Amino acid sequence: MATHEVDLCVIGAGSGGLSVASGAVQMGASVALFERGPMGGDCLNYGCVPSKALLAAGARAASGREAARFGVTFGEPVVDFPKVHKHVHDVIGSIAPHDSVERFEGLGVKVLQETAQFTGAREVTGSGGTRVTARRFVVATGSSPAVPPIDGLNSVPYLTNESLFELKELPSHLLILGGGPIGIEMAQAFRRLGSAVTVLEMFKILPHDDPELTNVIRQRLLAEGVEIIEGVAVGKAEGETGNITVHWSGDQGVGQTSGSHLLVAAGRRPNVGNLGLDAAGIKHSPRGIEVSAKLRTTNRNVYAIGDVVGQQQFTHAAGYHAGIVIRNILFRMGAKVDTKAMPWVTYTDPELAHVGMTEKAANEAGRSVRILTSTFAENDRARAELATEGMIKAVTDQRGRILGASIVGYHAGELILPWVLAVSQGMKIGAMAGIVAPYPTFSEISKRAAGSYFTDSLFSDRTKFIVRILMRLG
Numbered sequence: 001m002a003t004h005e006v007d008l009c010v011i012g013a014g015s016g017g018l019s020v021a022s023g024a025v026q027m028g029a030s031v032a033l034f035e036r037g038p039m040g041g042d043c044l045n046y047g048c049v050p051s052k053a054l055l056a057a058g059a060r061a062a063s064g065r066e067a068a069r070f071g072v073t074f075g076e077p078v079v080d081f082p083k084v085h086k087h088v089h090d091v092i093g094s095i096a097p098h099d100s101v102e103r104f105e106g107l108g109v110k111v112l113q114e115t116a117q118f119t120g121a122r123e124v125t126g127s128g129g130t131r132v133t134a135r136r137f138v139v140a141t142g143s144s145p146a147v148p149p150i151d152g153l154n155s156v157p158y159l160t161n162e163s164l165f166e167l168k169e170l171p172s173h174l175l176i177l178g179g180g181p182i183g184i185e186m187a188q189a190f191r192r193l194g195s196a197v198t199v200l201e202m203f204k205i206l207p208h209d210d211p212e213l214t215n216v217i218r219q220r221l222l223a224e225g226v227e228i229i230e231g232v233a234v235g236k237a238e239g240e241t242g243n244i245t246v247h248w249s250g251d252q253g254v255g256q257t258s259g260s261h262l263l264v265a266a267g268r269r270p271n272v273g274n275l276g277l278d279a280a281g282i283k284h285s286p287r288g289i290e291v292s293a294k295l296r297t298t299n300r301n302v303y304a305i306g307d308v309v310g311q312q313q314f315t316h317a318a319g320y321h322a323g324i325v326i327r328n329i330l331f332r333m334g335a336k337v338d339t340k341a342m343p344w345v346t347y348t349d350p351e352l353a354h355v356g357m358t359e360k361a362a363n364e365a366g367r368s369v370r371i372l373t374s375t376f377a378e379n380d381r382a383r384a385e386l387a388t389e390g391m392i393k394a395v396t397d398q399r400g401r402i403l404g405a406s407i408v409g410y411h412a413g414e415l416i417l418p419w420v421l422a423v424s425q426g427m428k429i430g431a432m433a434g435i436v437a438p439y440p441t442f443s444e445i446s447k448r449a450a451g452s453y454f455t456d457s458l459f460s461d462r463t464k465f466i467v468r469i470l471m472r473l474g
Contacts, residue, residue, distance in 0.1 A: 002130045004110055006030040008329060009124055009134035011116045011275070014041020016306035016318030017140030018099055023326045025108045032132045033109050034116035034124065040099035042142050042161075042307075043315045044092060050165040051185055053091040055347055057084045058192035062224075062349065069386050079193050081170040088165055118276035122301055136301055136329045139282075139289060140318070141275065143268035143307035148177070151236040156244055158237070158262040171195045173259035175246060177234055179205030181346040183265035184217065187226050188348050198227040198257050200234055200248055206346060210358050213408040216390055217348050229257070237262065270308045293336040295325050303329065312342050341424035345413035350390045353416035356404025356423040362395050369403065370396050372429070374449035376409045381440040385410065392449045394419070400428040400453060410442060418446060429453045 008024050010017045013035035025031045038045050064077040097103060101111045114126030124132045145160035147153065159167075161182055174190050176183045179201030191197045199205065199221075205228060206214040221228060231251030239245050245258040270288035283290040283298040288310020295303045303325045306318030320342070327333040343355040362369045372394040376382040390409025396402055405419035422432060432450035437443050457463065 004032050004130070004132045006032045006110065006132065006134045008032075008136050008138065009132050010034070010138045010140060011124065012041065012140035012142060012271075012306075012308075013039045013099070013104075013111075014140060014142045014306065014318065015043045015315045016142075016322045017041070017138065018104070019319050019322035020138050020140065020305070020325060021104060021109050022107055023322065024330060027326075027330055029330060031109045032112060032134065033104060034112045034114060034126060034132075036113070036115040036127070039101055039104075039111075040096060044095055044099055046162045046165065048315050049092055049095060050088045051161070051182070051189075052347060053088040054084070054165070054189045054193075055185060055349075057087055058189040059349060061194075062192045066386075079170065081193065082168050084170075084193065085165075085168050115274070117274065118280035118282070121280050121299055124276075134301075136303070137280075138325055138329075139275065139297070139302065139304040139308055140306050140322075141271040141308045142318075143270050143313055145264060146267040146269045147264055148234075148266050150177075150234050150246075153237045153264075156237045156239060156262060157241045158244075158264050160264050164263060167261075171259070171261040173198070174261050174263060175244060175257060175259040176200065176263045176265055177246070178265035178267065179203075179207075179228070179230065180265060180267065181206065181344075183263070184221070185347055186263060186265065188221055188224065191221075191224055191226050196225070196227075196259070198229065198259060200232055200246065200257070201228070201230045202233055202250075204230055206352065208344075209346070209352055209354055210360070210393060210406045213352055213391070213393065213406050216350065216408045217346070217352055220348070220350065220389065227257075229255075268307060268313055270310045272308060294328050294334065295321055295337060296328070312339060312344070314342070314344055317342060338424075341420050343416055343420050345416070347413065350387070350409045351412035352406075352408045353412040354404070354406040355416055355420045356402070357395055358404060358406060359393065359395055362403055367403070368398050370398065370400075370453065372396065372449045372452050374445050374452065376442075376445060378448065379440075379442060379445050381442050381444070382410060384440065387442075392445050394429070394446075394449050396429050396453065400430060402427055402429055402432070407445075409445070415442060415446060418443075 007029040009032045010021045011034045021031050021033045061077045064074045067074050104111050112126050112130050114128040116124050116126050119125045173196040176199045179199050187197045187199050232248040234246050234248045236247040242260050244262045247256045272284045277284050281299045289304040291304050291309050305321035307313040324335045327335040346352040375391040377388040382388045387410035392407045394405040402422040407415050429450050437447045
């Protein structure tokens with residue numbers, strides 16, 4: 001049995017774990033890294049990267065269909081789905097070397113391709129017999145697709161994000177259980193590539209976002225031919241690939257829908273099983289590992305980051321967590337997580353982006369707020385691009401401090417960044433209103449919304465009176 005003693009042992013080579021391992025080893029710590037699956041974890045292999053590559057293919061098909069609006073006609077695009085599959089996996093392959101065993105071993109990390117399990121408070125043993133003791137540990141095991149307890153589902157060949165991107169033939173009719181970001185993104189991607197698509201959602205689609213903005217996404221999907229059935233619970237699934245039926249009941253009564261393929265996109269569950277967490281004195285539940293604001297577990301030598309803590313399950317959140325634990329483990333800085341400015345984006349077309357407090361959250365917190373809006377229809381660049389769907393909604397307190405912002409529209413994920421900075425730094429709306437935005441750009445929508453904060457006072461009777469007096473004074 002091989003034994004290694006290191007400064008830091010990381011379990012999980014997804015986005016967060018890789019960031020910790022690479023950062024720590026380059027700062028002088030000795031590091032061991034366990035990974036039971038492919039390097040890069042969910043984001044590279046089953047999540048962010050392949051889904052965005054598929055969305056990009058769908059967007060190209062949609063642009064061909066919509067080009068006639070600009071006076072350019074291509075006709076109906078021909079989708080070669082095996083080549084779409086190749087595109088998705090070529091993108092994964094182009095990024096994979098950055099996350100590879102070879103690169104990390106080249107940095108000096110001891111990479112162990114084994115399943116890891118705690119066998120003591122300061123000891124981890126791999127499935128291949130490797131034993132690692134360390135001064136500190138970081139659990140970064142991520143999450144897996146949650147599969148709801150639906151009668152018959154285990155007998156149906158359903159897909160999750162971990163198998164969806166292996167399809168080499170386009171589904172004729174894709175049924176999607178779940179109207180969160182994964183379900184909605186894949187609904188639009190496959191519809192644009194030529195599949196019939198039905199989404200079944202227990203509540204409302206994209207429930208964590210502003211409902212006024214999510215309705216823009218809903219209307220676009222409906223216009224593109226996606227069937228959306230909200231307020232229903234699926235009670236039974238049956239059939240085989242090519243002929244799958246789900247039975248549902250809810251706001252629209254009782255019904256059933258059939259399709260060729262079934263995608264389960266009903267959320268994520270933290271990967272806490274089979275880690276031996278009890279042996280290490282680490283408190284956990286099916287909702288994730290319990291951590292402090294410093295991301296320290298109930299075992300003071302062990303930290304946990306990313307999806308496994310069961311909080312904001314984003315790749316960029318895992319990267320942020322990695323920075324927190326590096327500061328705490330290597331430099332004893334006492335850094336704490338602050339999620340008030342954690343953004344998220346749903347990469348539909350148009351995109352939906354958010355940071356900070358929504359109007360609803362502010363009201364529920366008893367905050368007295370002002371809501372500032374501007375539409376893409378008022379933006380000259382959006383008019384030129386025929387991308388006038390959408391709007392921005394910014395939330396400020398009565399003193400003008402920026403509490404949050406949501407954007408639905410063309411490249412909303414790019415446009416949200418200055419609002420992330422504003423929320424994180426506690427900036428006031430005047431800073432956003434006073435910037436000079438290049439013309440014509442989509443970014444002017446942020447300046448326009450910010451400027452509306454001052455409209456009533458600038459064009460008030462009091463202002464007019466002051467101006468008249470000053471003009472008379474010469």
